Amino acid sequence: MKKIISIAAVAALTLSSMASAQSFSEAFDAARALQGANGTFEWNGKKYSTQTIEEALASKPANAENAQALFDAAKAKYKESQEAGFAWRDTKKYLKESKEAIAAGEFQKAMDLAARAHYQARKGVEQRDYAEKHWIDAVPPLN
Amino acid sequence: MNIIKSTLLGLSVAAASQMAMAATTGATVATVDPEADRIALQEYMKNRFPDTPMSEYVNGIYAVDAASRAQWEEIEEFPPYELDLEKGEELFNTPFANGKGYADCFENGGIGIRQNFPYWNDERKTVVTLEMAINECRMTNGEKPLGWKKGAIAEISAYMAYTSRGNEFAIEIPNDEAKAAYLDGKKFFYSKRGQLNLSCADCHLTGTNRLVRADLPSPALGHTTHFPVVRSKWGNIGTLHRRYEGCHRDSRSEYLKPQSETFRNLEYFQTYMSNGLIVNGPGARK
Numbered sequence: 001m002k003k004i005i006s007i008a009a010v011a012a013l014t015l016s017s018m019a020s021a022q023s024f025s026e027a028f029d030a031a032r033a034l035q036g037a038n039g040t041f042e043w044n045g046k047k048y049s050t051q052t053i054e055e056a057l058a059s060k061p062a063n064a065e066n067a068q069a070l071f072d073a074a075k076a077k078y079k080e081s082q083e084a085g086f087a088w089r090d091t092k093k094y095l096k097e098s099k100e101a102i103a104a105g106e107f108q109k110a111m112d113l114a115a116r117a118h119y120q121a122r123k124g125v126e127q128r129d130y131a132e133k134h135w136i137d138a139v140p141p142l143n
Numbered sequence: 144m145n146i147i148k149s150t151l152l153g154l155s156v157a158a159a160s161q162m163a164m165a166a167t168t169g170a171t172v173a174t175v176d177p178e179a180d181r182i183a184l185q186e187y188m189k190n191r192f193p194d195t196p197m198s199e200y201v202n203g204i205y206a207v208d209a210a211s212r213a214q215w216e217e218i219e220e221f222p223p224y225e226l227d228l229e230k231g232e233e234l235f236n237t238p239f240a241n242g243k244g245y246a247d248c249f250e251n252g253g254i255g256i257r258q259n260f261p262y263w264n265d266e267r268k269t270v271v272t273l274e275m276a277i278n279e280c281r282m283t284n285g286e287k288p289l290g291w292k293k294g295a296i297a298e299i300s301a302y303m304a305y306t307s308r309g310n311e312f313a314i315e316i317p318n319d320e321a322k323a324a325y326l327d328g329k330k331f332f333y334s335k336r337g338q339l340n341l342s343c344a345d346c347h348l349t350g351t352n353r354l355v356r357a358d359l360p361s362p363a364l365g366h367t368t369h370f371p372v373v374r375s376k377w378g379n380i381g382t383l384h385r386r387y388e389g390c391h392r393d394s395r396s397e398y399l400k401p402q403s404e405t406f407r408n409l410e411y412f413q414t415y416m417s418n419g420l421i422v423n424g425p426g427a428r429k
């Protein structure tokens with residue numbers, strides 16, 4: 001009986017310590033949900049902003065150079081998500097519209113669209129990373 | 144000392160159970176066990192729907208939802224694919240310009256063979272689907288390939304399925320390369336993707352017969368047995384890969400093309416899961 005209690009205690013301790021080890025992504029999501037885009041949070045002793053990479057990039061001055069740089073970054077990330085096999089449906093459309101906006105001199109619009117494309121592509125790559133580790137968890141076990 | 148012993152015992156039990164789990168589920172070519180996967184999927188469905196006989200899974204959602212089944216049985220009184228079957232038979236028997244026909248390309252003259260598709264072609268190191276074989280037959284005989292999703296290819300495939308009704312699927316996985324293709328299909332099926340972060344399994348395993356908006360997703364088991372199908376939403380007959388494309392798009396993924404290698408591997412995995420079930424295509428679906 002003592003043995004069983006000890007095993008249960010060890011298992012509970014292990015599980016609780018696993019649960020408390022929050023990843024950066026989890027900490028970011030929690031802080032973002034509470035504070036929106038203009039907050040800060042601490043993770044592993046350091047302070048971080050709740051702004052996404054894309055929000056930070058799109059808030060730079062709206063000019064041709066920044067719009068083109070963000071478009072290029074989004075296009076590269078989109079390619080990465082495609083190669084991973086996890087590209088999202090509308091990313092290509094946002095990139096096309098961003099390119100058209102750059103040509104029309106509508107730089108803020110172009111940056112917003114490129115930021116959206118970048119976000120989608122980044123999330124697609126994250127999905128690939130998650131799937132690599134966890135897809136097998138969804139397979140029904142043989143009892 | 145007792146506590147240390149117990150701790151070590153506890154940890155070793157935990158480690159052993161992790162190892163055992165990895166060995167049975169199989170995420171690599173070395174460990175994947177298609178037959179164990181098939182039995183596990185059947186067990187899952189048996190537990191979810193204890194009143195549904197295994198043989199009923201060829202009927203999709205109509206195997207597990209009584210209200211949908213009642214509507215479907217009424218539709219089946221005048222099957223919406225009847226004209227497609229007639230057209231398919233006519234196309235199947237119309238000779239190519241060189242005088243040869245589809246019957247010359249397939250075993251047993253193309254009659255009663257649906258249950259053998261898709262299969263692993265070891266020379267080409269790829270999965271061959273029935274629709275792929277139909278188009279390759281055309282091209283070998285100097286004809287243009289047909290579109291993959293609807294129309295003539297679905298009609299010919301429907302006729303070939305019809306001649307195979309009642310035959311049990313018997314998909315084989317002959318070697319490790321074939322197993323790798325199966326594993327690729329399995330991995331695709333269980334991986335979340337797209338803006339909606341959905342895997343095939345989210346809707347067709349855990350989500351079976353649970354409302355997704357106003358729709359009830361069908362069980363994964365038996366998915367491939369009844370294709371091609373006339374879908375009420377389409378208003379005409381379409382192939383399995385047309386449906387794959389639609390599902391993939393609906394998850395808001397950049398969707399793959401019909402007959403892409405990934406979709407063929409997915410069909411290989413899904414059809415292996417249906418081994419032992421019978422061909423009942425073509426079908427009618429919502």
